[in-house]
Amino acid sequence: MTSSWLDLPADHPYGITALPYGVFSGADGVRRVGVRVGDQVLDLGAAAGSTGSGTARLWQQPSLNALLAEGKPAWESARAWIVGLLSDPELRAAVEPHLHHLSDVTLHLPVEVADYVDFYASEHHATNVGRIFRPDGDALTPNWKHLPIGYHGRSGTVVVSGTDIRRPMGQRKPQTEDQPVFGPSVRLDIEAELGFVVAGATELGSRVSVDEASEHLFGVLAFNDWSARDIQAWEYVPLGPFLGKSFASSVGAWVTPMEALQAAKTPLPQQDPRPMDYLLGDDLFGLDIAIEVELNGSVVARPPYSTMYWSPRQMLAHLTVNGASLRDGDLFASGTVSGPEADQRGSLLELTWSGEQPITLPDGSTRTFLEDGDTVTIRYSAPGADGTRIGLGEVTGTILPAD
Secondary structure (H helix, E strand, C coil), X not given: CCCCCCCCCCCCCCCCCCCCEEEEECCXXXXXXXXXXXXXXXXXXXXXXXXXXXXXXXXXCCCCHHHHHHCHHHHHXXXXXXXXXXXXXXXXXXXXXXXEEHHHCEEECCCCCCCEEEECCCXXXXXXXXXXXXXXXXXXXXXXXXXXXXXXXXXXXXXXXXXXXXXXXXXECCCCCCCCEEEECCXXXXXXXXXXXXXXXXXXXXXXXXXXXXXXXXXXXXXXCCEEHHHHHHHCCCCCCCHHHHCCEEECCCEEEHHHXXXXXXXXXXXXXXXXXXXXXXXXXXXXXXXXXXXXXEEXXXXXXXXXXXXXXXXXXXXXXXXXXCXXXXXXXXXXXXXXXXXXXXXXXXXXXXXXXXXXXXXXXXXXXXXXXXXXXXXXXEECCCCCEEEEEEEEEEEECCC
């Protein structure tokens, strides 16, 4: 196990085996790239200058996109350099002045998001939704086990954790009305997902294979895809999600490199029928990531990412199989993470079975969907290389009334 001169507890979730990247600003308001270690953030540009590293230009940026554009060998070298900074006692004097406590900085969106795609990769979630909306039909649609279903979202409404979320307005069709009505969503929901940051630009018309996907998967971050279920239900036939999804998606401030998740790799569930050849390859891994959904301070669900049907490598390969190009800073999300148990469902739609089974909070109040003033926080953790668990950050947001 690599140790740090910071003298962090061995079980600290943000020790030297985690080292997620983020973008922060101090009193000067200048945004730059840092890495979280313990309850502090290291200003990497300043540390590079103090130690004579030639990497300062990568860190003196308002996003991670410059690092993303460098490619996987540079990502690995950067991480090794950071580990060296934090594990070599002789560098302590040069590095320590550039550590800032988290309470003294402001965290920002870590990536300038290029394109955003949302998948639907949980069999348990898809089955629950199918049973809710098609109680007399097949829970899964005929295509579900043949390809990772997804849709393109709106990158401009991806916001960093802590951003308040305004209740969206739109058309909806109440069952008691003959015609649609316009107004605030009354079935506002969450979706506990895992986001993947993508890099390595490709040319239009080219494809990324499953085995090439690791060259483009930079890291993961916390993700909550807010959903207006009533707006979505009225609009989605025949083209799919639109305004019920595009009003906001919240991401965590920290991006954990894939290199930190080697100990979290786990086999996928059995895929039957056998996927097409372009979706097959080496190391079709899942991830043993624990998720905790908290509503107004109370844990309401613990979805396990290890149950997801499709691998992130398969999702990325499918995303490009038609020749769609990648850009540095692309983002895709897994879709709602749900497990087989009732307390492992990653959305209120499932937890309350479309409002038929309200959940009761410790203060005695009940919820079917989100009310104004509600705060949702979703936390993530994974096994670390040293046998402890590492933190993958959290994503939080509070619902404001419709404007």
